[in-house]
Amino acid sequence: MRITTCTNLFFVLIMLCLVFLDVGIATDIVTSSEFIKDPENITSRGGNFTLGFFSPENSTNRVERLSLPEVFIWNETRPYWRTGPWNGKVFTGVPTMRSFYLSGICVEDDGQGNVDLSYAYVDEAGFSINILNSQGNYQELKWDGEKREWLVTWNSDQLKCDVYGACGPFASCNSQKSPTCSCLRGFEPRNKEEWNRQIWTSGCVRRIPLLQCERANNLNTSADNIADGFLKLQMVKTNYFLFVSLLNVGSNSTFKLLDSGNLILQESTTGNKIWESFQHPSNAMLPDMKLTTNRISGKKVKQTSWKSPSDPSTGSFSLSVERLTIPEVFIWNENHPFWRTGPWNGRVFTGLPYMKTYYLNGIHVEDDGQGNVGFFFTKITAHFYLYPSKSELLVWRKRFSIIEGVARGLLYLHRDSRLKIIHRDLKASNILLDEDLNPKISDFGMARIFGKSEDHGNTRRVVGTYGYMSPEYAMQGLFSEKSDVFSFGVLLLEIVSGRRNSSFYDKENSLTLLGFAWMKWTENAISSLIDPRIYDPSLYKYIFRCIHIGLLCVQESASDRPTMATVISMLNSEIVDLPPPRKPAFILTQNMLSSMSSEKGNSLHSLNPITISEIQGR
The missing domain is CATH 1.10.510.10 (Transferase(Phosphotransferase) domain 1)
Structure with missing residues (x-):
């Protein structure tokens, strides 16, 4: 009787192990008929990596509602890889999706905080699965019936630079260069010994301290003659992204051209700023200059035309709409161009990065083809x-x-x-x-x-x-x-x-x-x-x-x-x-x-x- 009881307990333990083993294997795979839904996610076999919709500011393992959906792979509490935001067609941070769509991948957002990631396999024959392995690599596998083996058709970390923060802070990664990591201009490796061994995770630090910050804190700086500034980086995938919602501009809004050269869109009643031409305007702004009409046409209009009656300053900035080959808006500092929108392509000003995904309602440019250009702030659509x-x-x-x-x-x-x-x-x-x-x-x-x-x-x-x-x-x-x-x-x-x-x-x-x-x-x-x-x-x-x-x-x-x-x-x-x-x-x-x-x-x-x-x- 005692032997029988022990035998039964032994078989029960074996069954429990098989059940739990099966569950563990299933959690790192998404088949073509399955969804990843809020608050679900998949975890690698060893439990080190988790795949789902996450916010960079929140490391809890659940799907978070972002302004734009985005898929993250997490290494415990640290982000390891991300797709970039979903723009309705592709994940913007996945290079292979810029020229073609990964078969059947779709993100559905009901607008109520629920986001679904689905995968529909559309080949005529065979099977396909997506799997997150223990190295944090998210793979697409397709079954080869002739060779009777799984073939890897896509990897999330095809390039070293696809890994989140591969080169550490204040550094950029380029897989086509050797070495792949380099410090941004004005920065140097934090740990030169590790950097020489191609260990990049410590990143870079400033070679010269910022004047306004460090000098204000009485820190030593030997570069008093070098002013602080901003470095423009193009064609890069950043660790974080900024999303600005579409604005419905009311009829009581006006443009203002500040003496700092910053063009802003402002509500007349509240004074709230809706839009500005500079993302980082000067702190020392002189009295405003107000754009009092809805149309600007022809040649340059002198700054006195835009001034508020209560503004005693003279200033030196003026706003104009220039028709070169394509209409374009300029801010002039006396006779020198100070800021420009880039050409108007019929939908947006191409020189404003934030207008590539949306445009402010009511901004419109009209060209009669005879040298006359009209710039409208048409209030509403x-x-x-x-x-x-x-x-x-x-x-x-x-x-x-x-x-x-x-x-x-x-x-x-x-x-x-x-x-x-x-x-x-x-x-x-x-x-x-x-x-x-x-x-x-x-x-x-x-x-x-x-x-x-x-x-x-x-x-x-x-x-x-x-x-x-x-x-x-x-x-x-x-x-x-x-x-x-x-x-x-x-x-x-x-x-x-x-x-x-x-x-x-x-x-x-x-x-x-x-x-x-x-x-x-x-x-x-x-x-x-x-x-x-x-x-x-x-x-x-x-x-x-x-x-x-x-x-x-x-x-x-x-x-x-x-x-x-x-x-x-x-x-x-x-x-x-x-x-x-x-x-x-x-x-x-x-x-x-x-x-x-x-x-x-x-x-x-x-x-x-x-x-x-x-x-x-x-």
Whole structure:
């Protein structure tokens, strides 16, 4: 009896060991059908490294909500490797993702603090796994059926410089140089003996102390004649990143040009600074010089034109818009250029790094091609008014006026201008509104000009905004005036519903805004689509007619969509009887499409969550 009991205990211990061993192995692998979700993560077999979404300021092993999602590998409490922020298409710190996408990797952010990292394997045959090994190396492995072995197709630490802080503080790492680590200009190795043995982790220290800091603390310095300054580093991957949110600038904001040469954007009522041309302005700022008009044009305007009436200082700075080959804004110190924005490419000033991922609402440059350049601070865009919390300010009369104004603007581009112009990026944030909320189409950085005999074109480089692109353009690169008609239809439905197509999500049916509108149309329940802030039984037939026109504009086939001339006739009721609309394009969300495609079979195009290439101007 005693032997039997011992035998049973022995088998129980063996089973427990097998169970725990299996769990330990599984935690360092993510298969193609699994997600890493908040607050989950995977840990290497030895427990030294952890993979998940982490904030550099917080070393706890859970997924943290960042302004932009980012994946970290941790060595206990120290960051070991990171992907760089996710920009909606790629992880910006992974060099191999700058020219192509790692198959099936997708980051989904619901905007409520929940971030998912998923991996969908899309090859025709074979298996694939991602694994975090005990050395902290995150690998993609694919099964070779002929050789019957796992092949490593991607490593997180392919280069020594990919390791987080490989060269220590105040040093840079370049895998193409020997040695790979070097101190920044003005710095020297902290431990020269270790540095000579190619042990870089101690980093570098300043060769010459900072004057303002060390001298203020009565420390000795032998370089009193050398001023402090900033060193600009380009094409580097830093340990930390700075994210600045998109700002909606109100109509009470003004530009100010300071005597320090710093151009700032400031709220008139509160005095709060919204934006500045210098990231590190001088501490000794003289009285402000205020930009009192919304337009600057022509040659240089002397500094006295911008001064506040209460400012007695003379100063020497002036602001001008120069038309060289491409418009550009300069700040001048007397006759010497002091600061510049870089050329305007139709969307942003290329010399402002923080404008490469967003632009301040309302900044617009217009060039008539005859040497006259206009620089506008146009207060606000339609995007600001259409969605909460300002949508209640737009009554139906104003909304219809915007719809009609945009339609007439597109008609001018398509038919009435000397050359036919296809905008290709029509959306709410590209509709500028003046003080009376009159619309003006802006941002022609992606527009195409056609000759008199041309009516369509095609491209291999699809650019634009997902949710507004027509299906023939998004899938095949074909564009015509019907592409703008589709975008106009999306915009019309957004104006009527007060909802954005890009962020709309119907949980029950996984529908886009277009799909939701079509469902309500077929159910004869279109009133539930209308923004409750403008719903009025006396206006129902007019709003209903606009929804009908919007559905005609977003039909899947370009030949079924009306021209802008026909749209205006429909809006003005010159065409009384409207044809019934057919099913619109893109009625299901991307997640639903991916799910349906995976059930039918593997397909690169159906599983790839990215359907838009990098946006660039003409």
